[in-house]
Amino acid sequence: MKPIYFDNNATTPIAPEVLDEMLPYFRQFYGNPSSMHTFGGQLHRKIEEARAKIAALIGAEPEEIIFTSCGTESDNTALMSAVESYPQKRHVIATRVEHPAVLNFCKHLSRKGWRVTFLPVDSSGRLDMDAFLKAVDDDTAIVSIMYANNETGVIFPIPEIGNILRERNILFHTDAVQVAGKIPVNVKELPVDMLSISGHKLHAPKGVGALYVRKGTRFYPYIIGGHQERGRRAGTENVASIIAFGKACELAKEHLDKEADYLKKLRDKLEGALLKLCPDAQINGDVKNRLPNTTNISFKYVEGEAILLRLDEYNICASSGSACTSGSLEPSHVLRAMGIPYTAIHGSIRFSLSRYNTEAEADKVIEVMPEIIKELRTLSPYGKG
Ligand code: PLP
Numbered sequence: 001m002k003p004i005y006f007d008n009n010a011t012t013p014i015a016p017e018v019l020d021e022m023l024p025y026f027r028q029f030y031g032n033p034s035s036m037h038t039f040g041g042q043l044h045r046k047i048e049e050a051r052a053k054i055a056a057l058i059g060a061e062p063e064e065i066i067f068t069s070c071g072t073e074s075d076n077t078a079l080m081s082a083v084e085s086y087p088q089k090r091h092v093i094a095t096r097v098e099h100p101a102v103l104n105f106c107k108h109l110s111r112k113g114w115r116v117t118f119l120p121v122d123s124s125g126r127l128d129m130d131a132f133l134k135a136v137d138d139d140t141a142i143v144s145i146m147y148a149n150n151e152t153g154v155i156f157p158i159p160e161i162g163n164i165l166r167e168r169n170i171l172f173h174t175d176a177v178q179v180a181g182k183i184p185v186n187v188k189e190l191p192v193d194m195l196s197i198s199g200h201k202l203h204a205p206k207g208v209g210a211l212y213v214r215k216g217t218r219f220y221p222y223i224i225g226g227h228q229e230r231g232r233r234a235g236t237e238n239v240a241s242i243i244a245f246g247k248a249c250e251l252a253k254e255h256l257d258k259e260a261d262y263l264k265k266l267r268d269k270l271e272g273a274l275l276k277l278c279p280d281a282q283i284n285g286d287v288k289n290r291l292p293n294t295t296n297i298s299f300k301y302v303e304g305e306a307i308l309l310r311l312d313e314y315n316i317c318a319s320s321g322s323a324c325t326s327g328s329l330e331p332s333h334v335l336r337a338m339g340i341p342y343t344a345i346h347g348s349i350r351f352s353l354s355r356y357n358t359e360a361e362a363d364k365v366i367e368v369m370p371e372i373i374k375e376l377r378t379l380s381p382y383g384k385g
Contacts, residue, residue: 004361007317008201009150009178009294009352014244015203021247022205025240033237034228043239050246054210057249058176058195059186066211066232067242071177071198072101074211075144077222077233078173078194079105081213082142083114084220086171089141095119095127095156096337101196102144102175103333115139124286125154125338132161140170147176147185147195151321151334151350152285153294155183162191171217177201177209181252182291183260193217199241203354204248208241255355263353264292270351270362271295277370284321284335284348293353296321296335298344302376305329307349310372316365321348 005013031040033047048062055062068074079092079102094106096118103118110116117135120128127145136143143165148155158174165172173194179185181202187195194217199208213219213232225234252259274297275281284296299307304320311318321332331345340348351365 004316006351008354011200012203018244018247022240022244050242053246053250057253059188068209070209074196074209075101080222081220082171085218086141091115091139093117093143097334125152142171144173147174147179150178152296153291154285155289166191199245204245205241208245260292273366278373296350299347302347319350
């Protein structure tokens, strides 16, 4: 049975057009793009075509795109490149709500002796700009602030932050993994030096990503070896996935505006109905500044994991704000940073939509959720029956 899939910030289904585009590169054209013979060498041109399509989605020049294995590698590469390129600078700035790909890399740098500032957010997940202004100093090697948060969808003021950093000549990286293909991104106007994206969040396969590096930015490779990617990222290219990523970006660019409208309407319908039909429910995150496809709702006095299990019985997929690690429920670091009470964090559910979601699917969730919440509240350890 086809799932009702509302977990697209975790990963997306591969678009059929994308799969069609990539399959010949497993079956037929399996050569190595670095080979001298035509069979392999012709793939080099296909990779460059894909690079141009990815660049076009974000307004970059093709040579500013470096292929990586995923969003995590792109994030790690950006941070590592900055600290290697500016060894005299010993300070790094990120936010408390970054994806672990940035957060844990910064913690790693902190253990290695760098000074790391993790900027706070307010109860709506908005960045504390005063804290940001206070944190920046001449010792800052890089500031890494996500474009939009994967759990709440809250969008940060990247242009404003970037302009301040540009004036101070400080490197700025943004993790745009959840943004690319959902809202317009144009690095020609956006004051960022590096920007991460990932294939599997926009209907390409897992295992391929890209890092945009603005021309003129000092860069130091993270993966060292062969001459691929003009010496900026070694390793034989993941040809089929790169071609797929190119196709997915082309589709995303073509449909961006229409799709964003569709997603917002469907998300708002789902969200509005759930808030109306389920008492003690609240939205987490700044509703005025959110990705069009994401809603994060706390159903107080219930365990998110229990909700997910009940949804699973209807083959409905979503995510919760608490992750089950070694038998205990670890509350989301994002919602904790926002100061959301634990009873609300534990009952938080993220629905994230894609172009493949239908009105009928949203209706199914709207039909089953109120009953699930009611039933779970009667069993709630928080005593709200
Ligand atoms: N950054 C953000 C904001 C994400 O949401 C994710 C994935 O969930 C990543 C980075 C990591 O991307 P990947 O899974 O491609 O390594």
